[in-house]
Amino acid sequence: MSATQSKTKRVSFVPFFPRLGELEHNFKEIVRIITELKGNTDIIIFPELTSSGYLLENLVISSAIELPAGLPKELIDASDGMEIILGILLKESGTIYNAVVVLKDKKVHHVHKKIYLPTYGLFDETRYCSPGNDLITYEGTLGKCAVLICEDAFHPALTYATYAAGAEHVIVPSCSPTRGITEDEPVAASYLRWRKRLEVYSESFGQFYYYVNRSGSEDGVYFDGKSIYVSPNRESSETLVSRSKSETKDETKEYNTIEVQLSDSISAFKHGGPFQHENWDLNRRILDKMHKTHEPPK
């Protein structure tokens, strides 16, 4: 392997369009896409709840799977020599979680259970799922990685925690319904919220962010199939937007593969960045104290 190759990794974003509660169909389609991309990529990122779809309601019960038994063998085998990240509905000791599984070298390499389940507006996740209660990093193809599922990444405490743990790559599989049509920019408010946040996190913490939203629609709710890639390197910082223009009921046809340069410049940025003198103990003490003195609004 040449030096250049070792510094460059190919990451594919797949704006998957699942069928609601049709696991067999969805897994077949996931394996088809992986097979198609194999050899031309190192990491494939699918969205939140890839295997089942999102607005499931009571379909959660028949859509939850145990690990690794619930994953088809072909899917686990497909991770031979590559890393596959996908959202599933996880059943563990009779409890259901919105989770993301990382498959690598034909094994379940890492699992993250969504911690913050949105239950407001059109969201009703705590009705159907239990929250995860831990966040850990893993050694992935890119280096030290963390997974945050959709709403998790709306909580700066969690993105900050990934930084505290030294994660340089944060993967954010998502099911973000498109909403808000009166923005000043020709994009939805829901998309703008994501892009702004990820750019701020990336710049602040010197991390790479990989966000993948699903495509298609459920019960009249649209998902834009946009992916956002933000690099912390000042000289190559970019927001990549890809979307599936030809999403149909049966096939997700368009993916976007990028090359990530794993140069030393992120550590250079960190040295010069605002967090170089981060005082973890002091931060924790301040946070505890501030929270204790917080009075909820009357």
Place this chain on the structure above:
Amino acid sequence: MSKPSESGNSFNSQKKTFEQTLPLKPIQSELVIEVVTNTLRNEVEKTGITDVILGLSGGIDSALTLHIAAQAFDKKKIHAFYLPYTTSSPQSYEHAKLAAKNTGVTLQTIDISNMADAYFEQEINSSSNSTDADIKMQKLRKGNVMARLRMIALYDQSAKINALVLGTSNKTEILLGYSTLWGDMASAVNPLGDLYKYQVRELSRALQVPNAIIDKPPSADLWEDQTDEDELGITYDMADRILFHWIDLAWPKSRLLESLAHIDTAAEKVEMILKKVQYSQYKRKMPLIIKLSETTIDREFRYPRDWGL
């Protein structure tokens, strides 16, 4: 540098007009077209049905729905019907034809006059009517019967040609309850239901709906010279401004009333709009089911509409 005002407010709300107090934001038409056409296509394709059907009244809402459908589907898969009654204005037909021609969709006609008159003769015309209230009620009943007959025709045709019925009601009229339950409100998918009337106009311009249709006064065309705004007792513009601030920007009623306190009759308009929304809530919900079991439909028995699609 400007001097801070003594009240601490840099602007004086006393001088603001109704429009300035409740400003409306333009929509991102290109984004709306992307979301609406993709979602419409997805939701129809999922069912395995390839065709759509809709009624064209000659008005802006159905013309826009047709233009959206034309973005999403092959013209041959769109079935547009003009469904006139004897009193329908000839201009309505001209405008229905104009919309169809603009999209390249064939327009078919089913006259509902005979069906409607048979019922009117038997049940409405023969009843005694002396007061203005009686006459008003008869007009209302006839209007509702016509809307429901159009629904019957569209749903029957949808079975004949295996097509899904597209809705044409906008957010303003759904919220005000200015539509007929099980009549023009009936559809499988409604692409306009989250667009206020002013947004319907903006989108219509973006999709090049003919100006003659966009610019004429909105009318249900149930009798001669009828206009929606006369019947509602408020302009769509005012209704949109109140609804947008109350619903989309979550202004409480008290803030609406305070902000408009300096404008004559504004408080009445606010009260009227809010009441109309509240009184018509039943039209936006499925009929009540009296709960008996532990697993009642839509309470504990919850499945998405797209279940299995």
